[in-house]
């Protein structure tokens with residue numbers, strides 16, 4: 248059975264599963280209920296949200312945006328994010344969900360692949376000048392005809408439209424069907440080149456509706472969107488789309504800090520929240536002084552990276568509500584622990600697949616199934632898992648098997664009840680606070696710097712971040728390496744902040760494996776040892792940077 252056929256079977260063909268139609272259906276059903284609340288307490292009903300989106304869609308259409316065009320959304324969790332996202336879907340354009348903490352190198356590379364017609368940015372978030380970036384992108388990418396800025400900052404440039412002012416009459420409904428691409432999600436990446444994940448209307452609709460059902464989402468719920476809304480976890484697993492599907496309320500938070508997010512939980516009687524493990528840890532610690540009333544919370548979902556069992560237990564004890572583990576990937580497959588699973592299953596496993604039609608194989612290096620209960624690589628195929636990245640034939644040949652299974656790169660095993668346990672990974676990726684960083688990309692960025700002969704990046708187990716990025720640099724002869732300068736140079740070169748190494752080490756000779764490859768395991772051991780031998784090697788600056796809310800996972804500031 249093909250993926251398309253199984254999606255059709257799961258969702259009887261029906262226009263309501265076109266993502267561009269969802270909002271008007273929700274507005275019809277839930278009209279005066281509150282859809283959105285921001286951290287300042289401003290509220291929007293479903294009807295108001297839809298009305299605002301219709302006007303913006305009309306404005307975008309008048310500005311020349313058409314069905315099938317690509318448009319990058321590079322916004323924090325604000326009303327503007329939702330206006331832009333839904334208006335693009337309404338026109339039939341395909342949003343590319345960039346993360347707010349991505350910087351020039353990522354945005355440039357993504358634009359080169361997707362050639363967007365429009366780019367949606369905030370006016371000022373933290374210290375970053377999104378407008379200047381947009382203008383550089385406009386001069387570089389011919390396709391980019393429209394920059395839309397959210398906020399009230401004065402904008403002297405005539406090429407930039409203010410989101411607030413962009414309005415027009417009702418635009419035509421696009422001709423689409425459920426097999427068409429609805430959104431382009433970002434892949435965590437294992438190579439130097441970013442990849443885009445085309446999710447169809449049918450598969451993504453299934454993603455959030457089936458997830459909402461499984462997770463017990465219902466009308467009276469209030470979901471706190473604290474991680475970036477453009478990430479698959481917060482967007483649709485079941486996330487904000489799952490909440491809207493049920494008529495619930497989404498509270499948005501720009502900050503991830505418990506000092507700001509927990510009062511929102513009390514104030515709006517939040518029932519559901521999705522976190523990555525490092526943030527869950529900070530929230531548990533924050534309860535020592537943060538005393539907001541969290542009694543409304545019913546479910547905390549944790550996913551994106553490995554959740555230690557100790558932290559899982561603490562979460563249950565300290566937050567006083569149910570815990571759910573979510574093991575998912577933007578490429579598709581979602582595994583959840585079930586609400587009625589025994590506590591030990593919820594604490595020790597990452598659950599089992601969402602759909603009965605999800606196929607999971609656990610294989611060895613020759614793609615042979617490993618014996619029951621043993622660890623192997625996870626391959627998956629199913630009704631909402633992609634069969635290929637967007638325009639990436641070379642990558643697709645290595646990331647998918649001939650019969651269409653996605654090679655997740657994760658090492659997993661199955662327990663006696665069929666739940667998956669993530670044991671590690673084979674992909675060359677660092678999971679820092681749930682954000683996936685390609686070792687190859689960091690290496691490439693560093694190898695271009697002055698004085699660097701070669702660089703190797705590894706993920707080092709880290710109490711706070713899950714993993715920190717450590718780069719070993721072999722200097723050119725006669726050169727020395729100055730870590731703070733390296734960091735500055737990387738940032739100035741446009742590397743996204745969360746990809747800048749936390750630890751930089753100099754090495755004169757690479758440790759090699761028997762096969763004469765660089766021995767990354769040995770490098771991990773050396774980095775760990777150097778950091779503990781000399782606190783200076785893992786300088787205070789690292790800790791401060793890591794602790795600061797503005798370098799936290801899926802950073803929003």
Ligand code: OOB
Pocket residue numbers: 434435479480484549550551552553554572573574575576577578581597655657669672681683
């Ligand atoms: C989610 O999606 P991505 O695309 O950012 O990252 C996927 C990768 C997985 O292949 C795995 O390596 C890791 O993130 N991962 C986990 C995990 N959840 C994801 N590793 C261990 N335990 C977990 N619970 O991260 C994502 C997408 C939708 C829902 C939740 C997470």
